[in-house]
Each structure stands twice: as structure tokens, then as C-alpha cells.
Amino acid sequence: MSRFRRAARLSQVPPIGVDAMGARADAAADPDILRLENLDTDLRPPAAAIEATVAAVADDDANSYLPFLGQAALRQAVAAHLARLSGVEYDPEVQCIVTAGGLNGIMVALNALVDPGDEVVVTDPTYIGMLNRIRIAGGLPVQVPFLWEGGEWHLDLDRLESSVGSRTRALFLMNPSMPSGATLDAEAWRVIAGLCVKHDLWLLYNAAMERILYDGRTYLHPAALDGMAERTITIGSVSKEYRMIGWRVGWVAGPSEILREIGLVSISDVVVPVGIAQGAAAAALGRPDADVREAVAIWEARRDLILAELDGLPLRRPGGSWSMLLDASELGMSGQEASSRLFERGRVAATPMDNWGLQHGAQHVRLVFSNEPVERLRGIGERFRVSLL
Numbered sequence: 001m002s003r004f005r006r007a008a009r010l011s012q013v014p015p016i017g018v019d020a021m022g023a024r025a026d027a028a029a030d031p032d033i034l035r036l037e038n039l040d041t042d043l044r045p046p047a048a049a050i051e052a053t054v055a056a057v058a059d060d061d062a063n064s065y066l067p068f069l070g071q072a073a074l075r076q077a078v079a080a081h082l083a084r085l086s087g088v089e090y091d092p093e094v095q096c097i098v099t100a101g102g103l104n105g106i107m108v109a110l111n112a113l114v115d116p117g118d119e120v121v122v123t124d125p126t127y128i129g130m131l132n133r134i135r136i137a138g139g140l141p142v143q144v145p146f147l148w149e150g151g152e153w154h155l156d157l158d159r160l161e162s163s164v165g166s167r168t169r170a171l172f173l174m175n176p177s178m179p180s181g182a183t184l185d186a187e188a189w190r191v192i193a194g195l196c197v198k199h200d201l202w203l204l205y206n207a208a209m210e211r212i213l214y215d216g217r218t219y220l221h222p223a224a225l226d227g228m229a230e231r232t233i234t235i236g237s238v239s240k241e242y243r244m245i246g247w248r249v250g251w252v253a254g255p256s257e258i259l260r261e262i263g264l265v266s267i268s269d270v271v272v273p274v275g276i277a278q279g280a281a282a283a284a285l286g287r288p289d290a291d292v293r294e295a296v297a298i299w300e301a302r303r304d305l306i307l308a309e310l311d312g313l314p315l316r317r318p319g320g321s322w323s324m325l326l327d328a329s330e331l332g333m334s335g336q337e338a339s340s341r342l343f344e345r346g347r348v349a350a351t352p353m354d355n356w357g358l359q360h361g362a363q364h365v366r367l368v369f370s371n372e373p374v375e376r377l378r379g380i381g382e383r384f385r386v387s388l389l
Contacts, residue, residue: 014132016129025037053280071279086221086234095256096251119139122134143357152317175210175320202258205222230255322368325353326350334362334363335365
């Protein structure tokens with residue numbers, strides 16, 4: 001008799017799919033394959049971050065378990081960063097901790113907030129890593145759909161209001177959302193804030209891509225809204241905006257009472273973020289905002305090229321982020337079939353969205369446009385038409 005017994009908490013935790021497609025593309029060892037399957041980027045981190053990393057390798061203070069909740073300079077840099085974006089002052093000593101990347105921040109925050117059976121409201125679709133972390137923490141994700149109307153995504157605000165019940169613990173939102181690139185406008189944020197205040201809910205705000213916005217969209221931090229500073233938990237990182245994926249540095253910031261609990265969980269998990277990476281993250285956060293704007297302009301140009309080349313196909317225009325969705329059902333196939341055909345016929349690696357949404361899941365393929373320059377993306381329309389039409 002096998003000793004293997006799967007833990008019950010994993011029964012509703014499906015694979016994410018990205019790793020499988022990435023492994024398939026790696027195994028092919030074909031440099032002509034367009035790598036659109038994973039959230040990577042070829043844009044380099046700020047030079048100041050690289051210089052700080054090199055210096056930290058020889059710094060004995062960076063080769064330590066201490067301080068457990070993050071180096072003081074980085075916590076101060078995060079607090080200053082959030083104050084600039086939200087207008088809310090954060091005490092770096094008691095309202096901010098450093099984590100081993102944003103996703104680690106999400107995991108420790110959920111474990112500090114959620115009891116078994118608590119409901120956490122998220123969007124549909126949403127990043128499966130967010131869904132799975134809710135489940136592993138013992139919570140139940142309740143997905144509210146985005147609607148595709150008038151050539152862009154809109155959150156179904158009526159469904160959002162009806163999704164909140166007696167078991168709801170938090171709204172867990174990312175803006176811009178991933179994988180769709182949907183963005184929340186001022187009206188959506190007004191409704192979200194009203195629900196949080198009315199029902200005394202936490203807002204878990206995944207800020208990983210918050211300034212990666214296109215078409216001149218206006219930035220808004222939810223903690224700036226009336227009644228929200230005391231109930232918003234912001235989870236950020238340097239991975240996306242500052243192109244520092246490999247550094248694995250993130251943060252969680254919010255009211256001091258809940259940050260004590262989140263900090264306890266964090267110490268019980270990874271103990272301490274990577275020491276040699278923290279000074280680099282502080283250096284990145286100290287860079288002018290123009291650094292992020294320049295990167296966003298490059299990603300927007302890549303998005304625009306794909307939209308132009310795939311004109312006429314059921315592509316869903318993103319308002320931000322690094323990815324967009326193709327609705328394969330309008331071509332008479334599933335996302336899995338479309339993904340396979342793109343890989344085999346068009347040499348395009350793109351991940352099907354099985355399990356990423358209830359209403360917007362298996363019919364979609366995600367296209368990540370952050371890792372391929374426009375020179376390589378040119379001609380992508382022909383690859384898609386050969387593969388799918």
C-alpha cells in the first residue's frame with residue numbers, strides 16, 4: 001500500500017500550465033520560437049540596482065539572517081515609495097515588512113488573514129497563483145467576472161456587490177489585472193471602497209504592475225480613497241516595474257495591527273528575504289519615475305504591434321500589464337488546442353488559461369509581450385493565421 005496521500009488542502013489546487021509550456025519551449029531549443037508563455041522581460045534592471053547587488057556580495061552585513069523583516073533602508077524606501085503613490089504615510093518600523101518577492105508577500109498575508117472557509121473575492125480571470133494561494137491558506141476564492149464590452153474589459157460591478165456575503169473576509173484585487181490586462185477605473189474603485197467600508201472587509205491589493213498602464217490611463221492607489229488606508233494591505237515588488245524578477249524582493253504594507261500578524265507568519269516561513277538583493281531593491285525604488293515610464297513605453301509599443309498584426313482575430317486589448325488574451329472559442333477551438341497549434345505550426349509558445357477563470361478560462365490563450373522585442377514580434381500575424389485559420 002502506498003504511503004502517498006495527497007493533503008486535502010491541495011485537492012483544489014491545479015497546475016498553473018506556464019511551467020509546462022515553458023519546459024516544452026526550452027526542450028525544443030529553437031531560437032526562432034517566440035516566448036510568449038511566461039512573465040519574463042528582456043528589459044534590464046536599473047543600473048543602480050545592479051551596482052548595489054555587486055557591492056552587497058562582498059558586504060558581510062548582507063550575509064545575515066537579520067533583520068528578519070527586512071533591512072531598514074529598504075523598509076524606509078518602500079514607505080517613501082508608497083507615500084508618493086498613495087499620499088498615505090507609512091511607518092517603516094511597524095507598517096512595512098520585506099518579503100521574498102511579491103508572491104511570498106501574498107502567501108504570508110493570506111495565512112495571516114484567512115481562516116478555513118473564509119471567502120476571498122477575486123476577479124475572473126485572475127492569476128492562478130493568486131487563486132491557489134487562497135486555497136492553500138484554507139480560503140475559498142469567489143470569482144467576479146470581467147465583461148468584454150466596447151472593446152475593453154470592465155469589472156461586473158453588480159456581480160461584485162452580490163458576491164459579498166457573511167463569509168467574505170477580503171477583496172483580493174490586482175490592477176492592472178493579470179492575465180487579461182483589465183484595469184479598474186475610478187467608478188470601479190469607488191464601488192470597491194464602498195463595499196470594503198460597508199462590510200468591514202480587508203482589501204488585499206496586488207500592486208505588482210500598478211504603474212504599467214497604457215493609453216494614458218490615470219494611476220490611482222486604493223489606500224488614497226476615503227476609509228481605505230486603515231483596511232488596505234498593499235503587496236508589491238520590484239519584479240515587474242523595475243525588471244528585477246531574479247532578485248525576489250517584495251513587501252507588504254498596511255495597518256500596524258495586521259502587519260504584526262503578517263510579520264509573524266513571514267518569519268515562520270522564509271525567515272528573511274535575500275540579503276544581497278535588498279540594497280538593490282532600495283536603489284531601484286530611489287530611481288526617478290521616468291525609469292518606469294520608459295519601460296512602460298517599450299512594452300506598450302510591443303502591445304500595439306501585436307494588436308495591429310492580429311487585427312481581425314478575437315484578441316482582447318489590455319489596458320495595462322504584460323499580457324493579453326486571445327479567445328480561441330471564437331475560432332471554434334479550446335485554448336489548449338489553440339496553444340498546441342501555435343506551438344507546432346507557428347513556433348509561438350503561449351499558455352492556455354485552464355483553471356484561471358470560471359467564465360474566462362479554458363477558452364483563452366495568454367500572450368505575454370514583455371519578453372520579445374518588436375524586431376522579433378514583426379510577422380507574428382502570419383504565424384497566428386497559419387496556425388489558427
